[in-house]
Amino acid sequence: MKKILLNAFDMNCVGHINHGLWTHPRDQSHRFDEISYWTDLAKTLEKGLFDGLFIADITGSYDVYQNGLDLTLRESIQLPSHDPTTLVSAMAAVTEHxxxxxxxxxxxxxxxQFARRFASLDHLTKGRLGWNIVTGYLDSAARLVGQDGLKEHDLRYEQAEEFLALCYQFWEGSWQDDAIQKNKVNRIFTDPSKVHAINHQGKFYQSQGVFQVAPSIQRTPVLFQAGASPKGLGFATQHAEAMFIGGESIEKAQQQVSKIRQLAVEQGRHADDIKIFVGITVVTAETDALAEEKFAEYRRYASPEAGLAHFSSSVGIDLSQYQEDEAIPYQQTNSIASVNQRFKERKTTIKDLKDQHALGGRYPIFIGSGETVAQQLIEYVDQTGIDGFNLTRTVAPESHEDFIKYVIPQLQQRGRYKNAYQDGSLRHKLAGQGDRLPERHPVAHFRCRPSALINKQSA
Ligand SMILES: Cc1cc2nc3c(=O)[nH]c(=O)nc-3n(C[C@H](O)[C@H](O)[C@H](O)COP(=O)(O)O)c2cc1C
Structure with a gap:
């Protein structure tokens, strides 16, 4: 029986997915700019044996709804939001796994610069770092960084391919594993014969020289991705070790899981080389009735309209222009192709969307006692073939504490959740096959080999 993997899903801001709940009297997310808010969260999650804390991020702001930022600012819809990388060292210092x-x-x-920052953090966390590779979908981001506009959707993935190929060279192609000697007697810190310059001349990037960071435990951080369009899916199934998929319905998730596993195999990987996660929201308490009461109480503070403002930017359409019962017409935009596609597939009204945003977010909501929720989660995993969940927060940090108190013991009793952490890097904990990516992964093309081999190849 497969153990369920679990990430907390959060963001370095006030309102992440479930908008409006920052107004709940017990919610602490307004403290996101304090380091203790994050170190306390990290300790709580480790107590609950969470595999990871997954931190979303956005460059730019949500200015599509009502063609401006008013609601985004009033409701703090991922604005202000701070750089997620800055949180890692502090949280790593108070946790082990x-x-x-x-x-x-x-x-x-x-x-x-990116590869250097992440390699440094992989050292400091002792191999606990992952990277969620995103290419962006906001026009506001392109304007902020001084670019002419958002690049065309598929071109963004082409650029991502080259970006990744270059990072692989930095992380895996410049330093041999035994280059660092730290030999004080012989005065050799690093053996010069084991460090190699890389040389990349591509369409988007050029780089020549020696990477500045020696190999970390994982070398390449664990690669997360959520591509869902044909181009995005091709990219993700080639590179990703963990993927996020939408959990709208069991059937859709099932189909997506089969497609991902099949594409992985077609690219020379194993079907289970990619761990698949669905984002969920859970409201739980001692009994089903108390959980329903809590849900009703949370609902009074949630803002479905703020959820719509967020969603407007995801699809690149100002949803404030439609009446409650009007079907939203499909129109091609340059934002998240796969989400926008849903308007083509079925008739959706603003009222439908607001109903889906009961707690201000669009993720499937599970409500009930620990026993009820655990049972539902197990059924979801068994029916869809996914590997685990990204758990959003509602009232922070209460909702994560509730999950740990009520749901995790029930999953453990059913043999579906670990009772202790395994030792090793994040990659080893997730896949159980060591700290480094396997040879069947595309990174293998970029690895530097022992000197003897390199000399022979170039002779
Ligand atoms: C669970 C999940 C988390 C995501 N997190 C982010 C994020 O933090 N930042 C971001 O820009 N995009 C994020 N995305 C969007 C994806 O990067 C991607 O654009 C989207 O899944 C659609 O893929 P497509 O471009 O192939 O259509 C996320 C998507 C999912 C499903």
């Missing part, structure tokens, strides 16, 4: 999946939009990064 918790992984950190950090989102970075590569479109506005220099690959060298």
């Amino acid at each position: 918790l992984g950190f999946g950090i989102t970075v939009n590569l479109s506005y990064e220099n690959p060298y």
Whole structure:
């Protein structure tokens, strides 16, 4: 029986997914700019044996709804939001096992500087770092960083391919494993014959020289991705070790899981090389009735309209222009292609969307006692073939504490959740096959080999 993997899903801001709940009297998310808010959360999650804390991020702001930022600012819809990378060292210092999946939009990064930052953090966390690779979908981001506008959807993935290929060279192609000697007697810190310059001349990027960071435990951080369009899915199934999919319905999730596993195999990987996660929201308490009461109470503070403002930017359509019962017409935009596609597939009204945003977010909501929720989660995993969940927060940090108190013991009793952490890096904890990516992964093309081999190849 498969053990369920679990990430807390959060963001370095007030309102992440479930909008409006920052107004709840017990909610602490307004303290997101204090380091103790995050170190306390990390300790709580480690107590609950969470595999990771997954931190979303956005470059830019949500200015599509009502063609402006008023609601976004009033409701704090991911604005203000701070750099997620800054949280990692502090949280790593107070934990031993918790992984950190950090989102970075590569479109506005220099690959060298990014690779150096992440390699440094993989050292400091002792191999607990992951990267959620995103390419961005906001026009406001392109304007902020001084670009002409958002690049066309598929071109963003083409750029991502090259960005990643270059990062692989930095992380895996410049230093051999035994290059560092730290030999005081012989005065050799690093063996010069084991450090190699990389040379990349591509369409988007150029780089020549030696990477500045010696190999970390994982070298390449664990790669997370959520591509869902044909281009995005191709990219993700080639590279990702963990993928996020929408959990709208069991049937859709099932289909997506089969498609992902099949595409992985077609690209020379194993079907289970990709761990698949669905984002969920849970409201739980001692009994089903108390959980329903809590849900009703939370609902009074949630803002479905703020959820719509967030969603407007995801699809690139100002949803404030439609009446409650009007079907939203499909129109091609340059934002998240796969989400927008839903308007093509079925008739959706603003009222439907508001109903879906009962707690201000669109993720499936599970409500009930620990026993009820655990049972539902197990059924979901068994019916869809996913590997685990990204748990959003509602009232922070109460909702995570509730999950740990009520749901986790029930999952453990059913043999579906670990009772202790395994030792090792984040990659080893997730896949159980060591700290480094396997040879069947595309990174293998970029690895530097022992000197003897390199000399032979170039002879
Ligand atoms: C669970 C989940 C988390 C995501 N987190 C982010 C994020 O933090 N930042 C971001 O820019 N995009 C995020 N995305 C959007 C994806 O990067 C991607 O654009 C989307 O899944 C659609 O893929 P497509 O571009 O192939 O249509 C997320 C998507 C999912 C499903």
